Amino acid sequence: MRRTFLIVVLAALSRSAGAAVVSDTVGLVQIRAAGDARWRPAGQAARSLAVGDAVRTGFGARAVVVLEAGETLALAGNSHLLLVESSGVGSVVNLLFGSMRLSAQALKGRELVLRTPTATVRARGETVSWMASVFGGGNTVLQVDKGLIGVEDERGRGMLLRQGQRLQADAGGFHEPIEAPTVDQTRRDEFAASMRREFALELARDEPQRLVAAETRRADHELGHVLTDADGRRVRAEEYLVRSSADSFSFVALNGRREGGLSWLTWTGVFDRALPRDLSDVFSSLSGHADAPAAWTLVSYEAVRGSFSDSLIMRGAGGHQVDLNSNADPTDDVSSLFDPATDAYVSVAGRPVFRTLFDRSGLYADGVLKRGWTGVNLSAQADALPSSLNDPLTGAALAAPLPAFTANSTFPDGSATRRLDLESYADGSALGLETRRVADGFQQTQTATEFNGRSIQVLFSPRILAETGDIP
Amino acid sequence: MRHSFLSAILVLSASFAGAVEWTPVGGITVLGGMQSFAGERGSLSGNADASFAPAMRLDDRLSLLPSVRAEYEGTRRVNDVLGTATSAQERFESRLAIRAVWSQPSSRWRFKPAVAYAREMLKETKDETWGLGLYDQVRWTAGAEAELMTVAPHSLRLAVDWFQVAYPNYTTLESQAVFQFSGQSLARELVGDRVLDRTGWQFRVGGDASLGSRAVAEGSLLGVWSRFPSQPLVDEGGQLSGRTRQDFLTSAAFALRMPHDWNADLRARAGLELGVNANTSDQNGYDATRGRFLAGFYDYVEWRVAPSASVVIGPPRRPVTAQLKLGRRQRHYTRRPPQGETGAYGSGSLTTIEWTFGASLDYPMARRLSLLFSVERVSASSNQRYQRYYRYAYEAATALAGLRWDW
Numbered sequence: 088m089r090r091t092f093l094i095v096v097l098a099a100l101s102r103s104a105g106a107a108v109v110s111d112t113v114g115l116v117q118i119r120a121a122g123d124a125r126w127r128p129a130g131q132a133a134r135s136l137a138v139g140d141a142v143r144t145g146f147g148a149r150a151v152v153v154l155e156a157g158e159t160l161a162l163a164g165n166s167h168l169l170l171v172e173s174s175g176v177g178s179v180v181n182l183l184f185g186s187m188r189l190s191a192q193a194l195k196g197r198e199l200v201l202r203t204p205t206a207t208v209r210a211r212g213e214t215v216s217w218m219a220s221v222f223g224g225g226n227t228v229l230q231v232d233k234g235l236i237g238v239e240d241e242r243g244r245g246m247l248l249r250q251g252q253r254l255q256a257d258a259g260g261f262h263e264p265i266e267a268p269t270v271d272q273t274r275r276d277e278f279a280a281s282m283r284r285e286f287a288l289e290l291a292r293d294e295p296q297r298l299v300a301a302e303t304r305r306a307d308h309e310l311g312h313v314l315t316d317a318d319g320r321r322v323r324a325e326e327y328l329v330r331s332s333a334d335s336f337s338f339v340a341l342n343g344r345r346e347g348g349l350s351w352l353t354w355t356g357v358f359d360r361a362l363p364r365d366l367s368d369v370f371s372s373l374s375g376h377a378d379a380p381a382a383w384t385l386v387s388y389e390a391v392r393g394s395f396s397d398s399l400i401m402r403g404a405g406g407h408q409v410d411l412n413s414n415a416d417p418t419d420d421v422s423s424l425f426d427p428a429t430d431a432y433v434s435v436a437g438r439p440v441f442r443t444l445f446d447r448s449g450l451y452a453d454g455v456l457k458r459g460w461t462g463v464n465l466s467a468q469a470d471a472l473p474s475s476l477n478d479p480l481t482g483a484a485l486a487a488p489l490p491a492f493t494a495n496s497t498f499p500d501g502s503a504t505r506r507l508d509l510e511s512y513a514d515g516s517a518l519g520l521e522t523r524r525v526a527d528g529f530q531q532t533q534t535a536t537e538f539n540g541r542s543i544q545v546l547f548s549p550r551i552l553a554e555t556g557d558i559p
Numbered sequence: 560m561r562h563s564f565l566s567a568i569l570v571l572s573a574s575f576a577g578a579v580e581w582t583p584v585g586g587i588t589v590l591g592g593m594q595s596f597a598g599e600r601g602s603l604s605g606n607a608d609a610s611f612a613p614a615m616r617l618d619d620r621l622s623l624l625p626s627v628r629a630e631y632e633g634t635r636r637v638n639d640v641l642g643t644a645t646s647a648q649e650r651f652e653s654r655l656a657i658r659a660v661w662s663q664p665s666s667r668w669r670f671k672p673a674v675a676y677a678r679e680m681l682k683e684t685k686d687e688t689w690g691l692g693l694y695d696q697v698r699w700t701a702g703a704e705a706e707l708m709t710v711a712p713h714s715l716r717l718a719v720d721w722f723q724v725a726y727p728n729y730t731t732l733e734s735q736a737v738f739q740f741s742g743q744s745l746a747r748e749l750v751g752d753r754v755l756d757r758t759g760w761q762f763r764v765g766g767d768a769s770l771g772s773r774a775v776a777e778g779s780l781l782g783v784w785s786r787f788p789s790q791p792l793v794d795e796g797g798q799l800s801g802r803t804r805q806d807f808l809t810s811a812a813f814a815l816r817m818p819h820d821w822n823a824d825l826r827a828r829a830g831l832e833l834g835v836n837a838n839t840s841d842q843n844g845y846d847a848t849r850g851r852f853l854a855g856f857y858d859y860v861e862w863r864v865a866p867s868a869s870v871v872i873g874p875p876r877r878p879v880t881a882q883l884k885l886g887r888r889q890r891h892y893t894r895r896p897p898q899g900e901t902g903a904y905g906s907g908s909l910t911t912i913e914w915t916f917g918a919s920l921d922y923p924m925a926r927r928l929s930l931l932f933s934v935e936r937v938s939a940s941s942n943q944r945y946q947r948y949y950r951y952a953y954e955a956a957t958a959l960a961g962l963r964w965d966w
Contacts, residue, residue: 147664147666223775224773255875257820275582278614282612285660286584289656292673292675292718296722299757299806299808304694305640306856307755309642315645320684323693327747327797328797328847337745338847338848349735367849429903431901
């Protein structure tokens with residue numbers, strides 16, 4: 088009661104000064120006097136407002152401005168209002184930003200004008216109430232709750248807006264007026280819009296994980312961990328080195344298939360001395376060394392193609408380096424060597440080339456010796472004696488002499504890199520190796536009579552064949 | 560007693576449901592299309608995305624947003640990991656989440672805790688089946704976001720999330736081969752099994768603001784700290800150490816959008832997006848066939864720039880929108896050397912460049928229903944010539960057409 092009295096008194100006083108009153112402030116409400124650069128708190132008590140003064144509200148704040156003739160402007164949060172004129176003839180206010188509701192009763196011909204950056208609005212009739220909102224770019228939305236208003240855009244185009252209508256105006260002019268939603272509908276629409284935004288923010292939380300997951304998958308592909316075989320099926324692959332002692336290492340190529348389990352290709356070499364941590368030089372000398380012996384001599388090796396059921400193993404022992412281009416056998420001369428640094432064969436014709444020859448070697452299918460040879464400090468592979476009655480590596484006597492065998496290679500497809508190697512033994516057994524070039528490397532399928540119809544399939548980088556040379 | 564308890568719950572639920580105001584949010588997008596990769600045209604397929612979130616306002620301060628989303632991708636998009644060049648790829652992701660939004664009506668702050676569960680299934684080859692894909696993932700995310708409303712509708716956001724990602728079908732072959740064969744193990748000591756599983760934290764600071772009346776700026780800074788508890792570090796000799804891998808991904812993005820209105824029914828918007836991603840990892844690589852140690856194999860820096868232009872025709876509630884977008888993305892693996900065609904290592908560092916071009920049209924047919932057209936093209940190049948396992952240079956294009964219905 089006391090508060091209302093005060094407002095009325097102040098409004099009456101302001102009438103004589105041609106001004107208005109700010110009251111009912113909640114939150115941060117500031118006033119800037121005409122000609123002053125500073126904003127000052129409006130405070131809780133009602134206070135007068137002169138022509139040229141401005142009012143602004145902070146987030147969640149609100150205020151009511153009562154004009155000369157009793158018209159009320161209910162200012163929402165984040166709004167900025169300038170009082171241009173307020174007298175008995177009429178009032179003019181500028182809404183620079185934010186939202187407010189204008190209400191007037193018994194105007195009796197007085198003007199009530201609202202200006203926004205993109206529209207000018209005039210009250211028509213005695214009683215009127217409308218909501219005005221100004222957004223970024225000066226876009227204005229008007230909604231009439233009661234009465235009639237006249238609207239002009241920046242180009243001078245005008246229209247009347249009736250109760251229940253909503254109109255948007257921007258720098259381009261008016262849009263088509265639409266029927267305004269009810270208060271409940273507005274509340275629901277605002278909530279839905281807010282929740283749509285929250286939903287978008289919620290989905291965005293997954294984006295970093297999608298990015299990391301994509302990188303994880305990409306790196307796995309780059310590392311060659313997932314390949315495609317000749318039939319278009321997935322083959323997983325891993326290649327790595329195992330250092331079980333200072334003077335040896337194993338190269339392991341593992342393959343995994345959805346149906347068929349694991350298969351592998353391993354090559355284990357034992358050298359005559361400790362190997363360096365960086366094995367790149369050791370790798371580069373495995374296929375041969377030009378001009379001088381390699382620093383490390385491969386004493387023995389074991390190359391395995393295997394699966395959980397079957398294995399084909401080539402073993403060699405008694406390794407020593409021999410200059411093949413200077414020995415007595417001209418048929419084993421080496422004219423080119425694989426250079427791992429460039430992945431190319433380089434000419435070494437006429438130069439000393441040292442390669443490792445093994446005095447004892449044997450090939451085993453599921454533990455059954457298929458063939459082998461022995462020798463003593465061999466200087467040429469041709470000097471090796473084929474094994475017949477004894478295991479070449481252990482010297483153990485065999486139950487039966489090894490059968491003789493013939494070997495041949497064919498290239499069945501003229502248009503594709505495909506090779507078939509077949510070893511036929513006099514006892515009726517056989518070893519078969521199919522090598523196919525696929526996009527991701529070489530795919531080999533090893534068969535043997537001892538495998539009872541099964542096979543070992545391995546997919547690997549071809550360079551390991553070139554480097555080690557002795558993989559069967 | 561039990562009866563009374565159930566009755567009490569039913570009564571409480573009914574009264575609670577009566578007090579709650581709820582609004583459905585969501586949409587369905589169905590697109591049919593085709594992708595071509597390196598001159599090979601894929602079969603006709605499509606993408607679909609459906610989401611539903613019954614948003615609930617419990618009172619003036621608290622709202623809940625439970626949500627479910629299902630997404631199928633049969634046609635690969637140009638921003639996918641296309642270099643895998645897998646013959647048939649299909650992806651299906653389902654996601655469940657609940658998010659709370661709490662704020663005092665007079666406060667500028669909003670606090671939003673959230674929990675999400677997602678499962679992604681991926682078929683890369685024809686012999687993979689749904690649920691048994693090698694790269695299937697299960698993700699859990701839990702965290703919170705604080706948002707400071709500046710000038711509506713703009714805000715500043717700070718978020719932190721804990722995450723755990725598991726690949727249920729991925730274990731290393733090496734860990735499967737831990738057995739004695741001819742007296743020798745095929746696996747290294749300390750071998751890990753679920754090496755792709757990761758857990759960690761992600762942090763994000765972002766916001767948007769208007770720059771005068773003519774432009775809106777958006778910016779974000781993201782950090783993702785991932786730990787791979789089953790992935791031991793590879794040392795210089797290609798062996799495994801006792802420490803496990805940790806990565807930190809930093810991503811910064813900035814976008815500027817400039818609207819222009821010619822008149823009420825003809826508007827345009829120009830945009831420019833800039834971004835940088837940088838990943839640092841303590842993991843290394845090792846090329847076993849060459850005995851070559853590759854330090855910092857996963858480290859990279861990537862720059863992105865993408866200008867765009869849109870034309871919006873018609874009333875704001877149902878405009879026709881046409882957009883053109885150009886993009887350039889350059890990635891620089893800071894410590895990974897490029898390889899020649901046969902795999903021989905060169906000098907310098909591996910660099911990839913992607914140019915993308917996209918055009919799209921959004922044509923409203925009815926309230927909430929739009930017709931969509933999209934064409935995308937990417938051209939990738941690199942100084943990496945060894946492309947046996949991953950394609951670094953390719954041309955790909957995607958064309959899609961379909962419908963979108965929004966609630």
